[in-house]
Amino acid sequence: MTSTFETVGVVGLGTMGAGIAESFARAGLGVIGVEAGPEALARGRGHLEGSVGRAVAKGRLTEAESAEILGRVTLTTSLEDLADADLVIEAVPEVMEFKRALFTDLDRVCKPSAVLATNTSSLSVTAIAACTTRPGRVVGMHFFNPAPVMRLVEVIHTLLTEEGLAEEVAGLARRxxxxxxxxxxxxxxxxxxxxxxxxxxxxxxxxxxxxxxDGIDTAMRLGAGLPMGPFALLDLIGLDTSYEVMSVLFQESRDRRHAPAPILRELVSAGLLGRKTGGGFHTAADDGRDAARPPAGKSSAGTVAILGEDGDDFGDRLTGAGFKIVPVEDAEVVVALSSTPVIELAATLPHPERLVGLHLAGDRVAEVASTVLTAPGVAQAVEGLVRVTGRVPVPCRDRAEFVVDALLYPYLNDAVRMYESGYACADDIDTAMRLGCGYPAGPFETLDRLGLETVRDGLRALYAEYREPYLAPAPLLERLVAAGVRSFRDLP
Known part of the structure; x- marks a missing residue:
């Protein structure tokens, strides 16, 4: 059955629902917005008018265009007004009982040819479709906030979805x-x-x-090039929302990597939900960005020994700043440039307490890894050396892959597993992460840049250190490296 979409219903006009309604109206479609009662409907109207008004104020819309967009939207408190809609999308709270009850009502009200869509971010579309008499006409259409601005839409099909319907809905998203x-x-x-x-x-x-x-946030922003550190992003998303999504993931997979971290549960239980409550991992007055500003001052160390490959540039910068590079036995601090833990190297030195590992992450960060033997003053002195070279120091323990790679490699591994499962292609996964998260590159683009073997070896090291099954390299990654394949783009 080929679908023609000209009239769209949107149920739930909170910030997300109003943004979805605005997106359809901007594209010239007629929109019927539904809310539960007069007060909620007035709030929904306020969301719509406020969003369009801000676009006018910024010069992105004219007054005439604004009036046309708002004129395409009809607001109502009755689901019955959706009887002739070609597609209805819901944006009600992420509670399965709410969504299933709503879809039962929509199935009764809407014409048989209408497509019913859910904007759920993580719940089972199949479970929602199963409560209707038209499961083949039910899809997921997941917009990202703010919907008028964010380009990504995830279109989700189930085993029951009619052939070709998901692509028709994707075509609507392109409109x-x-x-x-x-x-x-x-x-x-x-x-x-x-x-x-x-x-x-x-x-x-x-x-x-x-x-x-702050160290982890700084490492991932400046070392991995991500728009936000993980804790700043958790606060922005909402810790309660994050906890709920992790719980849904764990309920489906029963995988330890999807079990919500205890600290996440504790913060949610304490009512510290992030920005919306004024405190979470960060407080309202502390967004974590100050940690990326290197304080003034020099290192307390005067003589430095540098070990490891690629240390010449680091040494030249220190020499230019007035520090003296000397042999290990004469140095106040010993810096070992390394991408792996340095405790075994420290144990071979006459003064193991003077050694600190240094991992250069990107162009702006240096992870300063203290071993169990490192003297606190030595670690602080090396942090000062790092600042002299123009990098931001991130103190960490001497563990496999330190900070950036310890977080980056498992994420890339998950992407490989997702691709291997066959439910999303590499290009779509890359597009989703770039557009949905603002990442500079998708996971497969990142894998190609870093090298499959490098990531495989890093995951092996993480698995050897932490013994978590999800850290073991994905079987496909192992096979590709063994076969000498350098890029997922080289696969047939």
Whole structure:
């Protein structure tokens, strides 16, 4: 059955629902917005008018265009007004009971040819479709906030979805100026299934004492080039929302990597939900960005020994700043540039307490890894040396892959597993993470840049250190490296 979409219903006009209604109206479609009662409807109207008004104030819309957009939207408190809609999308709270009850009502009200869509970010579309008499006409259409601005839409099909319907809905998303990706019905779909485990893993590493909150945030922003650190992002998303998504993922997979971190549960239980409550991992007055500003001052060390490959540039910068590079036995501090733990190297030195590992992450960060033998003053002195070279130091423990790679590699591994499962292609996964999260590159683009073998070896090291099954390299990654394949783009 070929669908023609000209009139769209939107149920739930909170910030997200109103944004979805605006997106359809901007594309020239007639929109019927539904809310539960007069007060909620007035709030929904306020969301719509406020969003369009801000676009006018910024010069993105004219007054005439604004009037046309708002004129295409009809607001009502009756579901019965959706009887002739071609597609109805819901944006009600992420509670399965609410959504199933609503879809039962929509199934009764809407014409048989109408497509029913859910904007759920992580719940089972199949379970929602099953409560209707038209499961083949039910899809997921997951917009991202703010809907008028964000280009990504995840279109989710189930085993029951009529052949070709998901692509028709994706075509509708393109009419809105969006970039759709079509995926299967797995908890979290693409973005949340990759993003939330990464954020949760950061919380686990924080609890383990690997590094501080600000250190991890700084490492991932400046060292991995991400728009926000994981804890700042968790606060923005909402810790309660993040906890709920992780719980949904764990309920489906029963995988330890999807079990919400205990600190996440504790903060939610305490009512510290992030920005919306004025405090979470960060307080309202502390967004974590100050940690990335290197304080003034020099290192207390005067003589330095540098070990490891690629240390010439670091040494030249120190020499230019007035520090003296000397042999190990004469140095106040010993810096070992390394991508792996340095405790075994420290144990071979006459003064193991003087050695600190240094891992250069990107162009702006240096992870300063203290071993169990490192003297506190030595670590602080090396942090000063790092600042002299123009980098931001991130103190951490001497653990496999330190901070950046310890968080980045499992995320890439999850992407490989997602691709291997066959429910999303590499290009769609890359597009979803770039557009949905603002990442500079998708996971497969990142894998190609880093090298499959490098990531495989890093995961092996993480698995050897932490013994968590999810850290073991994905079987496909192992096979590709063994076969000498350098890029997922080289696969047939």
């Amino acid at each position: 809105l100026g969006k970039s759709p990706v079509t995926v299967g019905d797995r908890a979290g779909f693409v973005v949340n299934r990759l993003l939330l485990p990464y954020l949760n893993h950061a919380a686990v590493l924080l609890e383990s004492g690997l590094a501080t909150r």
